[in-house]
Amino acid sequence: MSDSHILYAITHSLYSGRARSYLIKNQIPFRELSTGHESFKTEVLPKAKLPTIPTLITPQGEVIRDGAAIIEHFEANNGRPCRPPGPKQQIVSALFDAIGAEGLLRPAMHYRWNFPEDNLDFVRYHFLHSQRDTSQREEKTEYMMNRMRHAAMIFGVTEHTHDLVESLYLDYLQALNAHFTQYPYLLGWRPCVGDFGLIGPMYAHLGRDPYPARLMQQRATSVYRWVERMNRSDQDAPEFFNAGTEFLANDEVPESLLAVMRVCAEDFVPETLAAAKRINHWLAENSPAPGTTAVGRLAESPGNAEFSLRGQKISALAQPYRFFLLQRVQSLYAELNETHRSTVDAMLETCGMLPVLTVGLDRQIHREGNLEVWGD
Ligand SMILES: N[C@@H](CCC(=O)N[C@@H](CS)C(=O)NCC(=O)O)C(=O)O
Numbered sequence: 001m002s003d004s005h006i007l008y009a010i011t012h013s014l015y016s017g018r019a020r021s022y023l024i025k026n027q028i029p030f031r032e033l034s035t036g037h038e039s040f041k042t043e044v045l046p047k048a049k050l051p052t053i054p055t056l057i058t059p060q061g062e063v064i065r066d067g068a069a070i071i072e073h074f075e076a077n078n079g080r081p082c083r084p085p086g087p088k089q090q091i092v093s094a095l096f097d098a099i100g101a102e103g104l105l106r107p108a109m110h111y112r113w114n115f116p117e118d119n120l121d122f123v124r125y126h127f128l129h130s131q132r133d134t135s136q137r138e139e140k141t142e143y144m145m146n147r148m149r150h151a152a153m154i155f156g157v158t159e160h161t162h163d164l165v166e167s168l169y170l171d172y173l174q175a176l177n178a179h180f181t182q183y184p185y186l187l188g189w190r191p192c193v194g195d196f197g198l199i200g201p202m203y204a205h206l207g208r209d210p211y212p213a214r215l216m217q218q219r220a221t222s223v224y225r226w227v228e229r230m231n232r233s234d235q236d237a238p239e240f241f242n243a244g245t246e247f248l249a250n251d252e253v254p255e256s257l258l259a260v261m262r263v264c265a266e267d268f269v270p271e272t273l274a275a276a277k278r279i280n281h282w283l284a285e286n287s288p289a290p291g292t293t294a295v296g297r298l299a300e301s302p303g304n305a306e307f308s309l310r311g312q313k314i315s316a317l318a319q320p321y322r323f324f325l326l327q328r329v330q331s332l333y334a335e336l337n338e339t340h341r342s343t344v345d346a347m348l349e350t351c352g353m354l355p356v357l358t359v360g361l362d363r364q365i366h367r368e369g370n371l372e373v374w375g376d
């Protein structure tokens with residue numbers, strides 16, 4: 001038995017960045033291995049069920065697949081160090097977790113794949129080195145890269161939407177930058193679960209691939225600093241001369257963060273509403289048996305959601321995983337008393353996010369044996 005965790009992950013992977021950052025920030029010792037290691041196939045996959053990263057092996061040999069589940073494992077066992085105490089802050093943290101995991105896939109994919117002159121060699125290095133050095137290495141690398149290029153289109157990045165994806169991302173970046181000039185983390189002086197969700201797309205793709213990283217350095221220095229900070233174990237906030245150590249007092253959600261949520265709501269809300277409609281229609285037609293896989297390669301696709309953004313149509317894969325994360329927002333809300341619910345309602349109303357409290361699927365999604373499955 002080793003005393004260190006093993007994180008199967010890779011530097012350029014979006015979802016790996018979330019779990020890695022959590023382990024770093026919470027000073028949990030780990031060793032990172034890529035899925036190219038033989039052990040992944042022979043020892044991990046049978047228990048992980050799907051070949052996705054991040055997947056964690058605990059010192060006791062437990063296998064936990066999925067970044068949100070990895071974080072929940074530590075949060076549940078360690079007194080929830082990354083859940084802020086106030087109801088508004090808890091909802092905002094859980095919401096940013098969902099936005100990070102599902103709401104920024106278009107800019108993440110666009111800025112990785114549509115600037116090959118700047119990015120391709122860099123990106124290719126990473127895809128190549130996640131494969132073992134066998135005779136099929138080159139072929140497998142091309143296959144994986146093409147698969148992800150295709151994913152960009154599936155998420156709604158087409159030549160017709162490039163400008164739209166960029167204009168929304170730049171507005172978001174500007175708002176987020178204004179926030180991080182005031183505070184080092186989303187909710188003050190320490191990271192919450194929402195920071196970890198958000199670092200997923202903001203690290204490997206938007207904060208590290210050459211083209212978007214330069215864009216971030218040039219236009220949003222404070223966001224760039226947050227990306228660096230999220231990968232350091234200390235607070236890393238020397239530019240804040242008044243730095244505290246906790247989440248903001250009195251359940252404050254600063255106006256600068258509401259401004260970020262307002263921009264995120266522009267596509268997160270219509271996309272979520274359209275995806276719910278699409279998936280509910282699919283559920284009604286297909287009635288998957290309870291326990292059937294709802295997410296990932298083993299799951300059936302419910303199809304695409306169509307919605308309007310800034311006057312343009314977007315068609316994007318309707319993903320049940322988004323609702324798995326929103327269920328958490330909604331169950332936190334369900335536990336609140338009337339007064340707290342009203343303050344949360346008022347806050348979400350001001351930034352166009354109110355529908356996230358009620359939009360949902362007709363069937364719940366649970367985790368069972370490392371898979372997200374349909375409930376009753
Ligand atoms: N819900 C999972 C998603 C993980 C995921 O899709 N990871 C990507 C890499 S960023 C992956 O492993 N893709 C390989 C595949 O889907 O086969 C999580 O949050 O950990």
